[in-house]
Each structure stands twice: as C-alpha cells, then as structure tokens.
Amino acid sequence: xxxxxxxxxxxxxxxxxxxxxxxxxxxxxxxxxxxxxxxxxxxxxxxxxxxxxxxxxxxxxxxxxxxxxxxxxxxxxxxxxxxxxxxxxxxxxxxxxxxxxxxxxxxxxxxxxxxxxxxxxxxxxxxxxxxxxxxxxxxxxxxxxxxxxxxxxxxxxxxxxxxxxxxxxxxxxxxxxxxxxxxxxxxxxxxxxxxxxxxxxxxxxxxxxxxxxxxxxxxxxxxxxxxxxxxxxxxxxxxxxxxxxxxxxxxxxxxxxxxxxxxxxxxxxxxxxxxxxxxxxxxxxxxxxxxxxxxx
Numbered sequence: 001x002x003x004x005x006x007x008x009x010x011x012x013x014x015x016x017x018x019x020x021x022x023x024x025x026x027x028x029x030x031x032x033x034x035x036x037x038x039x040x041x042x043x044x045x046x047x048x049x050x051x052x053x054x055x056x057x058x059x060x061x062x063x064x065x066x067x068x069x070x071x072x073x074x075x076x077x078x079x080x081x082x083x084x085x086x087x088x089x090x091x092x093x094x095x096x097x098x099x100x101x102x103x104x105x106x107x108x109x110x111x112x113x114x115x116x117x118x119x120x121x122x123x124x125x126x127x128x129x130x131x132x133x134x135x136x137x138x139x140x141x142x143x144x145x146x147x148x149x150x151x152x153x154x155x156x157x158x159x160x161x162x163x164x165x166x167x168x169x170x171x172x173x174x175x176x177x178x179x180x181x182x183x184x185x186x187x188x189x190x191x192x193x194x195x196x197x198x199x200x201x202x203x204x205x206x207x208x209x210x211x212x213x214x215x216x217x218x219x220x221x222x223x224x225x226x227x228x229x230x231x232x233x234x235x236x237x238x239x240x241x242x243x244x245x246x247x248x249x250x251x252x253x254x255x256x257x258x259x260x261x262x263x264x265x266x267x268x269x270x271x272x273x274x275x276x277x278x279x280x281x282x283x284x285x286x287x288x289x290x291x292x293x294x295x296x
Contacts, residue, residue, distance in 0.1 A: 049280075049281055049282070049283045050280060050281075050282060051066075051073070051101060051282075051283050051285070052282055055221060055244050056268065056285055056287070065287065065288045065289070066285035066286065066287045066288075073098060073100050073101055073285070074098065074100060075096060075097065075098040075103070076096070076097045076098070077094065077095070077096050077097075077291075078094065078095045078096075079092060079093065079094045079095075080093045080094075081093075083113070087113055088112065088113055088114070089110075089111065089112060090110070090111040090112075090113060091108070091109070091110060091111075092108070092109040092110075092111065092120075092122070093106075093107070093108055093109075094107040094108075094109070094124070095107075096126065101128075102128040102130070103128060104127060104128070104129070105124055105126030105127070106124070106125055106126075107122060107124035107125065108122065108123055109121065109122030109123075109140075110122070115144075116143060116144050116145070117141070117142065117143050117144070118140075118141075118142045118144075119139075119140070119141050119142075120138075120139075120140040120141075120142075121137075121138070121139055122137075122138050122140065123136065123138070124136045124138070130163070131162060131163050131165065132160065132161065132162050132163075133160070133161045134158060134159070134160045134161075135158065135159055136156050136157070136158035137156065137157050137158070138154050138155065138156040138157075139154060139155045139156075140152065140153075140154040141153055141154070148205075149203060149204055149205030149206065150202075150203070150204050150205070151201075151202070151203055152201070152202045152203075153199065153200060153201045153202070154199065154200045154202075155197075155198075155199055156197070156198050156199070156200070157196075157197050158196045158197075158198070159193060159194070159195050159196070160193065160196065161191070161192075161193050162191060162192050162193070162194075163191050164188055164189065164190060165188075165189045166186035166187070166188065166189070167186060167187040167188065167189040168186075168187075169184050169186055170186075170187055172184070172185040173185060189230075190230050190231050190232060191230065191231070192230035192231070193229050193230075194226060194227070194228050194229075195226065195227040195228075196223055196226050197223070197224045197225045197226075198221060198222060198223045198224055199221065199222060200219060200220065200221035201219075201220050201221075202218065202219045202220070203217070203218050204216065204217035204218075204250070210254075211253065211254055212251050212252060212253050212254065213251065213252040213254075214249060214250075214251050215249065215250040215251070215252075216247075216248075216249050217246075217247070217249065217250055217266075218245070218246065218247045219244075219246040219247075220243060220244070220245050220246075221243070221244050221246075222239075222241075222242050222243045222244065223239045223242055224239060225237075225238055225239065226239055239274060240273055240274040241271065241273065242270075242271060242272040242273075242274060242275070243270070243272075244268060244269075244270050244282070245268070245269045245270075245271075246266050246268050247266065247267060248264060248265050248266030248267060248287075249264070250262065250263075250264045251263050251264075261290070261291075262289070262290070262291045263288075263289065263290050263291075264287070264288070264289035264290075264291075265286075265287070265288055265289075266286075266287045266289070267286050267287070268284040268285055268286075268287070269284055270282045270284055
C-alpha cells in the first residue's frame, strides 16, 4: 500500500512538473530578427492603407462605386435640398451609407444664393459605431462665371475620435510547450482624438449641349494644422506638405425638362510624406458615380 502511495505521489509530482514546463512562454524578437520577419503575414515594415471617406465622398444624391486596389466599395449618398420662394436661402440634408466599410454619416447645410455665388455653412457627422467617430464643420464658397466656369473653396474644422486598437507588431509572441508559435502579441494603442483644419479649392467648366452637360472638374485639398491627443502625449503641429488631388468629369443627362441623370468618374492622387513616415498610406480610389436630380 505504501509502495502504491509512493508511486502515485511520484506521478503527481511528475504531472505537476510537466504542466509547469508545458506552460506557454512569451518571447521577444531582437530588432534585427524583427526586421528579418518583415513580410506580408505580420505587416512589419508595410505601409498600412486606409480610406478617408470625408475626402473621397465629395458628391451627394448618387451611388458611388470605388475601386480601391482589388476591392470594390459601394457608397450610397442621399441628399435633399429645399429653397425659399425667392431662391435666396436654402437648406440641404445629406446621408452617406457604406455597409462594406461600416461607414455611416449624416449632415445638414444652410446656404445663401445669388446669381453668381452660393455660400454654405454645413456640418457632417460620421461613425462606424465601433472604432471611429468624426464631425466636421465647413464653410463653402462657390463663384459662377459665364466665360470661365465655376470656382470654389472651402475651409473645414473637424474632430475625430478613435477607440482602443491593436498597434503595429513589435516582435513579441507566444510559443507552446514545444516551442511552436501560438500567436503574436500586439501592443494596445490607447483611445485618441485629432482636431484637424483643412482647405479645399475646386474648379469646373460646363460644356452645354442639347442632351447633356459635360463638366470637367478638379478638386485640391490639404490638411493645414492638427492637434493630436491620446492621453500619453499630446502635440500640435503644422502639417508637412500634403495634397489630395481629385480630377474627373461630371455629366448631367437631360432625361426630361425636370429630371436629370448625373454620372461621374473621378480619380484621386495623394501626396502625404508625413503619413508614410509613420506607416500609413491613403488609398487612391477610382470612383464611378451615378445619381438623379429631380427639380420640383
């Protein structure tokens, strides 16, 4: 009996010892090893692409299809405008929905109109209901000329909020009792916010025919000043040179005297060395848009 108890005791000690040995361990790659593991599966050293809907979606009352790399993204933009009896004042409401990218937004604008100028103060709020929230207040001024086309500019102040997220992998990972890789450990990036001031200039020229108005267009926008906070460090800075350039053609098809069908094609080119220096690069979508406009 004593011999049996001794054997059982030794087995228990052996089991506990093995269990302690088999506990997964956390390891850390050296900087040199981390550099050597820079490939697609862990994204080390790879610029992370992102989509900025507050810049890419510049139209209302249309269905936008954006081709971003090998992905296709569809955004539904709905707009409703109502003017005073004399046409001098106007209200506009907008909504933007992109379920693929989990992007939803609503906005309101108040405009003053004259024969050659439209001035608008508008606000727009967007969210993905999980990670990011964004609110913008914009002043938009548009001038119309008979010979030289339409010019415009806008000034925007915006604030963006982000929740906690996983940061870029820093080489820390877990292995099992046999030394096999189990999973990577990613640092947690704390919640943060960004106040951003940006400006946009635009130009378009309408070529009018009996059935369709063809309007080549160009938009140029850039960030001017930023204030970033994440609870650990806060800083404000004038941004390095950055520019988002959108160019394309808009066509208004005259289906009836009151009903217009609008189609757009627009491409985007981005220059942003500051974003690339911290590992992020804005995607440049090729956008196709189709929409309707019924004049009451």
